[in-house]
Amino acid sequence: MTSTRRRFLRQALMAAGGVTVGPARVRAQSTARVVVVGGGFAGASCARALRQADPKLAVTLIEASPTFTACPFSNAVIGGLRELAAQQFTYERVAAGGITVVQATATAVDPSTRAVTLGDGKQVPYDRLVLAPGIDIRWGALPGYDEAAAAQLPHAWRAGEQTLLLRRQLEAMDDGGLVIMSAPANPFRCPPGPYERASLIAHYLKTRKPRSKLILLDAKDTFSKQRLFQAAWAELYPGLLEWVPLSKGGAVTSVDAATRTLVTDFGRHQAKVANVIPPQKAGRIAEAAGVADRSGWCPIDPVTFESKLSPGIHVIGDAAITGAMPKSAFAANSQAKTCAAAVVRLLTGAAPTAPKLINTCYSLVAPDYGISVAGVYQPANGQLADVPGAGGVSPADAPRATRAAEAVLAEAWFRTITGEVFG
Amino acid sequence: MPNAAAAVIGLALITAAAVASAQPPAGAASCTGCHPSSARISSPVPRLSGLDRDAIARAMQEFRSGQRAATVMDRLAKGFTDDEIQAIAAWYATPR
Numbered sequence: 001m002t003s004t005r006r007r008f009l010r011q012a013l014m015a016a017g018g019v020t021v022g023p024a025r026v027r028a029q030s031t032a033r034v035v036v037v038g039g040g041f042a043g044a045s046c047a048r049a050l051r052q053a054d055p056k057l058a059v060t061l062i063e064a065s066p067t068f069t070a071c072p073f074s075n076a077v078i079g080g081l082r083e084l085a086a087q088q089f090t091y092e093r094v095a096a097g098g099i100t101v102v103q104a105t106a107t108a109v110d111p112s113t114r115a116v117t118l119g120d121g122k123q124v125p126y127d128r129l130v131l132a133p134g135i136d137i138r139w140g141a142l143p144g145y146d147e148a149a150a151a152q153l154p155h156a157w158r159a160g161e162q163t164l165l166l167r168r169q170l171e172a173m174d175d176g177g178l179v180i181m182s183a184p185a186n187p188f189r190c191p192p193g194p195y196e197r198a199s200l201i202a203h204y205l206k207t208r209k210p211r212s213k214l215i216l217l218d219a220k221d222t223f224s225k226q227r228l229f230q231a232a233w234a235e236l237y238p239g240l241l242e243w244v245p246l247s248k249g250g251a252v253t254s255v256d257a258a259t260r261t262l263v264t265d266f267g268r269h270q271a272k273v274a275n276v277i278p279p280q281k282a283g284r285i286a287e288a289a290g291v292a293d294r295s296g297w298c299p300i301d302p303v304t305f306e307s308k309l310s311p312g313i314h315v316i317g318d319a320a321i322t323g324a325m326p327k328s329a330f331a332a333n334s335q336a337k338t339c340a341a342a343v344v345r346l347l348t349g350a351a352p353t354a355p356k357l358i359n360t361c362y363s364l365v366a367p368d369y370g371i372s373v374a375g376v377y378q379p380a381n382g383q384l385a386d387v388p389g390a391g392g393v394s395p396a397d398a399p400r401a402t403r404a405a406e407a408v409l410a411e412a413w414f415r416t417i418t419g420e421v422f423g
Numbered sequence: 424m425p426n427a428a429a430a431v432i433g434l435a436l437i438t439a440a441a442v443a444s445a446q447p448p449a450g451a452a453s454c455t456g457c458h459p460s461s462a463r464i465s466s467p468v469p470r471l472s473g474l475d476r477d478a479i480a481r482a483m484q485e486f487r488s489g490q491r492a493a494t495v496m497d498r499l500a501k502g503f504t505d506d507e508i509q510a511i512a513a514w515y516a517t518p519r
Contacts, residue, residue, distance in 0.1 A: 049452070053445070053446060330456045333453075333456050334452070334453040334456060337447075337452035337453065338452060341446045341447070341452065344446070345446070353446075353449070354449065355449055355450075356449040356450035356453075356502065356503070356507070357450075357453055358450065358453035358454075358456065358499060358502075360456065360457060360495050360499070372494065372495055374495045374498040374499050375498075375502075376450070376499055376501075376502025376503070378449075387501075387502040389501050389502075390498060390499065390500075390501040390502030390503075391498050391499070391501070391502065392498050394494070402494065405494060406494055408467065409457075409467070409468070409494060409495075412457075412466045412467050412468055413456070413457050413468075415464060415465075415466060416455075416456070416457055416458070416459045416464050416466050416468065417456055417457075419459065419461055419463060419464035420455055420456075420459065420460065420461055420464070423461060423463055423464065
């Protein structure tokens, strides 16, 4: 008998005997309280999937911001191809679906009393908790890069004001300027993201400021969809976009915000515009809740997404350590629905079933040039592993019509997933 | 008390089974990342709900074997067994 089943039976027995116990522990399964922290692709998806799986569940979504600003397609905003408003969504329809949306910052979790503490000190009790806090920047991990430096050298890795700041800097730059980006070591949010961003900044420079140049300094020697990106760069942006891998001195070791200088072991690169994509970690509530390990990310059970460090707390999305699954919006949505199904089963005393999850990520290399990576995942050896033989990237030899079709599908995907999650 | 407890447990297990049967089979929940379920969403990617069971299963099998042209579905279909494909097809073909 599992501990969950044992606990459930104990609750059932106590309920039958009319025993009065603390409200956090004993609830009939149909009125169980699930609290979700974080209203991004993972958290909002999970809140909705929970209500859909069991309309009697009391689901609370805690999110600090009244508006969600989506990262996918934010590189198109930076490249001047799209407005930030197209990235922004509210929680009105989520709330209209019977989810209690609380606009507040979750500051602490007490697993023993099963309650989340909000910024104003209020407590929100739960029977099961789902944390979907996304990422935080690991300030200080890159010497010289702190919050003040980010106002000069935007990261734009959490979409919003930072996205607009980088765009405005590019718009203000004279033709002939040098733009420098830096990409971090693994793991980080959106593995193909730095390369899509480099592509769309190169597209902006090519069409608006063609004497300019972009250098991408990388702390890695390999990256997602690498051969597709590099082939497209050679075709679309020859001489304009230069990628410097780790082995050629690409790792940025410090920055000087005042002079917009990125320092590597091989030299100093002074930019007119610099975009530093810094090292990251799980959003801060993960650490406060005790579900992040020394890596800064959250180990989870691959069937239920329950924390390996703190029972009763599930972690989904970018914050979780999910093996072969990348930190993407599609993956977060897939994990959210899997986690919701597991939570409902656990609350009713049923054993969770082994899931299969999917990821599909599109990247734009130009407005009419899309490429993708896809994968199917299943639990194996305590992790989420690729299903052998499935998945992979767009064909290397595809005609431009296929690239154009994938650009259209990329946009369709964004409309669909944001409609499903927020619409 | 023992009888009451047994009744509560019995009821709970029935409820658990009912909830479980209403849950999508492995992989099915992920489809709506691209295939809209909401009627408010327009997309070139087809809605799956209400499609014919055999049509969904045949499409998946043809994507998997490479007989049917695809952008990503060929790569994704290879991750599913015949039984899983049948379960997913049945799930989307069933009105709910």
